[in-house]
Amino acid sequence: MAKSSDGSAIEGGDTRPTEGAAGTVRIVAPLTAEIVQRAILNSASFAIIATDANGVIQLFNAGAERLLGYAASEVVNKKTPDDLHDPQQVIARAQALSAEFATAVSPGVGALAFKAARGIEDVHEIDYIRKDGSRLPIHVTITALRNDRNEIIGYLKIGIDNSNHASLIATNREKERLKDEFVATVSHELRTPLASITGALGLLTGNPAEKLPDSAMRLLTIAYRNSQRLVRLLNDILDIEKMESGGLYFDFKRIEVRSIVEQAIEANRAFAEGLNVRIRLDPASAAAEVRGDSDRLMQVMTNLLSNAIKFSPAGGEVVVTVAPRDETVRISVRDHGHGIPDEFKHHIFEKFMQADATDARQRGGTGLGLSIVKQIVNRLGGAVSFEDAAGGGTTFHVDLPNWTRAVRLQSRFATKARLHLLLCEDDPEAAIVLLDRLHQEGFVTDVAFTANEAVTRVAATRYAAILVDLQRPQGDGIGLIRRLRAQPQIYNTLIVVLSANLSAERDEKQPSTLLNILDWLDTPIDIARLVRVIDRPIVRDGHARPSVLHVGSDPELLRVVAEALDAKAEVLSVDSIDEARRALAAKRFDVAVLDVALAAGSGFDLVHELKDSDGDAIPLVVFSPRDANPLFAAQVHSALIKSRTSIDGLIATLRKRLRGGANDGEAA
Amino acid sequence: MSSCRVLHIDDEPDILEIVAASLALDPEFEVRGCSSGADGLAAAAEWRADLILLDVMMPIMDGPATLRHLRGNPKTANIPVVFMTARAQSRELEHFRSLGATNVIVKPFDPMTLAALLRRQMQPVDAG
Numbered sequence: 001m002a003k004s005s006d007g008s009a010i011e012g013g014d015t016r017p018t019e020g021a022a023g024t025v026r027i028v029a030p031l032t033a034e035i036v037q038r039a040i041l042n043s044a045s046f047a048i049i050a051t052d053a054n055g056v057i058q059l060f061n062a063g064a065e066r067l068l069g070y071a072a073s074e075v076v077n078k079k080t081p082d083d084l085h086d087p088q089q090v091i092a093r094a095q096a097l098s099a100e101f102a103t104a105v106s107p108g109v110g111a112l113a114f115k116a117a118r119g120i121e122d123v124h125e126i127d128y129i130r131k132d133g134s135r136l137p138i139h140v141t142i143t144a145l146r147n148d149r150n151e152i153i154g155y156l157k158i159g160i161d162n163s164n165h166a167s168l169i170a171t172n173r174e175k176e177r178l179k180d181e182f183v184a185t186v187s188h189e190l191r192t193p194l195a196s197i198t199g200a201l202g203l204l205t206g207n208p209a210e211k212l213p214d215s216a217m218r219l220l221t222i223a224y225r226n227s228q229r230l231v232r233l234l235n236d237i238l239d240i241e242k243m244e245s246g247g248l249y250f251d252f253k254r255i256e257v258r259s260i261v262e263q264a265i266e267a268n269r270a271f272a273e274g275l276n277v278r279i280r281l282d283p284a285s286a287a288a289e290v291r292g293d294s295d296r297l298m299q300v301m302t303n304l305l306s307n308a309i310k311f312s313p314a315g316g317e318v319v320v321t322v323a324p325r326d327e328t329v330r331i332s333v334r335d336h337g338h339g340i341p342d343e344f345k346h347h348i349f350e351k352f353m354q355a356d357a358t359d360a361r362q363r364g365g366t367g368l369g370l371s372i373v374k375q376i377v378n379r380l381g382g383a384v385s386f387e388d389a390a391g392g393g394t395t396f397h398v399d400l401p402n403w404t405r406a407v408r409l410q411s412r413f414a415t416k417a418r419l420h421l422l423l424c425e426d427d428p429e430a431a432i433v434l435l436d437r438l439h440q441e442g443f444v445t446d447v448a449f450t451a452n453e454a455v456t457r458v459a460a461t462r463y464a465a466i467l468v469d470l471q472r473p474q475g476d477g478i479g480l481i482r483r484l485r486a487q488p489q490i491y492n493t494l495i496v497v498l499s500a501n502l503s504a505e506r507d508e509k510q511p512s513t514l515l516n517i518l519d520w521l522d523t524p525i526d527i528a529r530l531v532r533v534i535d536r537p538i539v540r541d542g543h544a545r546p547s548v549l550h551v552g553s554d555p556e557l558l559r560v561v562a563e564a565l566d567a568k569a570e571v572l573s574v575d576s577i578d579e580a581r582r583a584l585a586a587k588r589f590d591v592a593v594l595d596v597a598l599a600a601g602s603g604f605d606l607v608h609e610l611k612d613s614d615g616d617a618i619p620l621v622v623f624s625p626r627d628a629n630p631l632f633a634a635q636v637h638s639a640l641i642k643s644r645t646s647i648d649g650l651i652a653t654l655r656k657r658l659r660g661g662a663n664d665g666e667a668a
Numbered sequence: 669m670s671s672c673r674v675l676h677i678d679d680e681p682d683i684l685e686i687v688a689a690s691l692a693l694d695p696e697f698e699v700r701g702c703s704s705g706a707d708g709l710a711a712a713a714e715w716r717a718d719l720i721l722l723d724v725m726m727p728i729m730d731g732p733a734t735l736r737h738l739r740g741n742p743k744t745a746n747i748p749v750v751f752m753t754a755r756a757q758s759r760e761l762e763h764f765r766s767l768g769a770t771n772v773i774v775k776p777f778d779p780m781t782l783a784a785l786l787r788r789q790m791q792p793v794d795a796g
Contacts, residue, residue, distance in 0.1 A: 188754045188755055189754075191754035191776065192680060192754050193682075194776050195683060195775035195777065196686055197776075198779075199683070199777065199779045200686055202778060202779045202780055203693075206780040
C-alpha cells in the first residue's frame with residue numbers, strides 16, 4: 001500500500017487501523033463508503049429520491065428539495081414519484097415502454113419502475129413538475145434497491161437538472177428549422193427571376209427567326225448556358241437541403257432497374273453526343289428489381305452519367321452495366337476519362353468538391369452531383385463506391401438491396417403504425433417465444449393468460465387481431481372464441497387460431513393454414529347472428545357481396561341458411577365433402593360455413609383445405625351441436641389443431657389480413 | 669385551324685411577356701395575360717379560353733384560390749388549368765395536381781417547347 005508523506009493511506013480504500021509513523025494507532029482511511037454516500041446524498045446538485053417497493057417516497061434529499069421546491073416532510077410517506085411528473089409524460093413513457101417490451105405497461109409508478117424492476121438500467125429524460133407548478137427538465141437514472149435475498153425493496157431515482165441541455169436542443173432545433181426554411185425560400189424565390197432570364201435567353205438563342213450577329217449570339221449562348229447551370233445548382237442545393245433535413249420525399253415502389261437505366265441513358269444521349277462521347281448499356285445487363293423511387297434512381301443515374309460523360313475524352317465511351325448479385329443489384333458506370341487523382345479520392349462525395357474545379361465548372365458541373373448520389377443511394381438502403389477501371393478511367397458502382405431483401409428489411413422498420421394484438425395463451429413459455437417474435441415484427445402484443453382476462457382486455461382495448469391458442473389446458477379455446485365473438489366491440493376483429501406447438505422454423509412444404517374463426521355457432525343456429533357475421537366488412541375482399549360456401553348435411557338447414565343470406569351474399573350449399581372440394585377448386589369464397597355434424601371425424605380435415613388461391617385460410621364459421629359429448633368436442637379440437645404452422649406463417653397472415661383492415665382494430 | 673386560346677395569369681410582368689413571346693412562336697396560339705387572380709377570373713368569364721396557365725404564388729388571390737373560383741363558375745369550370753410554379757418538389761407537384769390542375773409546369777420552363785407542351789393539355793376537363 002502506498003503511503004503519503006504523513007503516513008496516511010490514500011489508496012485502496014483500506015480502512016483497517018494502521019501503525020502510523022509516530023507509532024500510535026489511528027483510523028487513517030476517512031474515505032468510507034458511508035461518508036461518500038452521505039456527501040452525495042447531501043449534495044444540492046442531484047435530486048435523490050428513494051421509494052419503497054410500492055413506490056411511496058421514503059427519502060428526499062436536499063438536492064430534491066432545492067430542485068423541486070418541496071420540503072422532504074411534504075413528500076416522504078405522502079407522495080409517489082409519478083406525483084412529481086406531468087401525467088401526460090408518464091402516459092407517454094408507459095406507451096414507449098409498452099412498445100419497447102411488447103407488453104402493456106400501465107402509466108403510474110409501475111411505468112417509472114418498469115425497467116429497473118427487470119434489472120435494466122433506466123436512463124432517460126423527463127420533466128419534474130415543481131411545487132409551484134413550473135417544469136424542470138431532468139436527466140434521470142432509476143435503479144432497483146434490493147435486499148440480501150435479492151428482493152426488490154424499493155427504487156432509487158437520481159435526477160440531474162437538464163434544463164440547459166434541453167433548452168440548447170430546443171434552440172438548435174429551431175435554428176435548424178429556420179435555416180431549412182430559409183434555404184427553401186431562397187431557392188424558390190431565385191427561381192422566379194431565373195425563369196425570366198433563362199426564358200428570355202432561350203428565346204433569343206433558340207429561335208432561328210431571331211437574326212442576331214454572331215458575336216451577340218455567342219455571348220447570349222454563354223449567358224443562356226450559365227443561367228441553366230444556375231438552375232441546376234439551385235435544384236441540387238434544394239435537394240441536398242431537403243435530404244439533410246430529412247424532408248425529401250421518397251415514393252418507394254417495386255421498380256425494374258434496367259429499364260430506368262435505359263431511360264437515363266436515353267435522357268443523357270444528346271448531352272453525350274454534344275461532347276462526342278458514346279454511351280451504351282452493356283448487353284450482358286440483366287433485368288433486376290429493387291425497392292426504390294424511380295425518379296430518385298433516375299436522378300442518381302443522371303448524375304453519374306453526366307459526370308462520366310463530362311470527364312470522358314472526345315470519342316470516348318461510357319458503358320453502363322446492371323448485374324444482379326446475391327441479395328443486391330449492382331449498377332456500374334464506367335468511363336474512359338483521366339481517372340480520379342489519389343489525393344482527391346477521400347473527398348469525392350463531399351459537397352462542392354471537384355478534382356479540377358475550373359475544368360468541371362466549364363463542363364457545367366455543380367459540385368453537388370456525387371454528394372446527392374451518395375445521399376439518395378443511402379436513403380435507398382444501398383451503397384455507392386468507385387474504383388480505377390482497368391485500362392484507365394473510373395467505374396462507379398451503386399449497390400442496391402434487391403426487392404426480396406428490401407422487403408425483408410422493411411418489415412423490420414414498418415413499425416410506425418404499430419398494430420395492437422391480444423394473445424390468449426395460458427402457457428407463459430409458449431407466449432414468450434411468440435411475443436418476442438411479434439415484437440420484432442413491430443406488433444404490440446398483450447397477453448391474456450385466462451379466458452376472463454381475455455374478455456376483460458377485449459372490453460378495454462381495441463385489438464387489430466386476437467390470437468387464440470386452442471390447446472389451452474384451462475378451459476377450451478372454442479369456448480373462448482364464442483365468448484369473444486359475443487362481444488360487440490370485436491365484431492370485425494380477426495381471430496386467428498393457434499396451436500401451442502407453433503414451430504419456430506419455416507416449413508415450406510407445409511403452407512400456412514392458420515384458421516380465422518369468424519364465429520362458432522350452436523345448433524339450432526341463431527340465423528340473425530349468422531347474417532351479422534356475414535355482413536362484417538372483414539369477410540369482404542374488394543367486392544360488394546361476399547361469396548359463401550356452406551358445407552352441411554341437413555338439407556333443411558342448408559336451405560334456411562341460403563335463404564337467410566340471400567340478400568347479403570352469394571351462397572353455394574353443398575352436402576358432401578367431395579362436392580365442397582370441387583367447389584373450392586372452381587371458385588374463390590370469402591367465407592366458409594362448416595357444419596361439424598357432417599364433418600366430424602376424418603371429414604373435418606376439410607378445414608385445412610379451406611384455402612383460397614393464395615393459400616390463405618378462408619374465414620370460417622362453424623356450426624356445432626350445443627350439447628356435443630366430450631369425445632366429439634375433443635375430436636373437433638384435435639382436427640382444428642392438426643394444422644402445423646410456423647410463426648413466419650402467422651406473421652405473414654397477420655400482415656396480409658391487417659394491411660387493409662388495420663382500422664378495424666386501431667380505430668377507438 | 670384549331671384554336672389555341674391561352675389565358676395566362678401571373679403577377680410577374682416579365683414572365684407574362686416571356687410566355688407571350690414563347691407561345692407566339694406557334695402562329696395558332698392566341699394569348700391574353702392578366703396580372704392578378706381577380707383580373708384573370710374576369711377575363712376568363714368573358715373571353716373563352718382553351719386553356720388557363722395559372723401561377724401558383726400570387727398576392728391576394730393565389731393560384732389554388734383562383735382555380736377554385738374557376739371551377740365554381742359553370743362558364744369556366746371545364747377549361748383545363750395548368751399551374752406554373754417555382755416550387756418544384758415532387759410532393760408539392762402532387763399537391764397541386766390534387767387541387768384539380770391538369771398539369772404543373774415548373775419554373776424555369778423551356779420557352780422553345782412551351783407551346784407544344786400546352787397543346788397536349790387542351791382537353792376540356794370533367795367538372796364533376
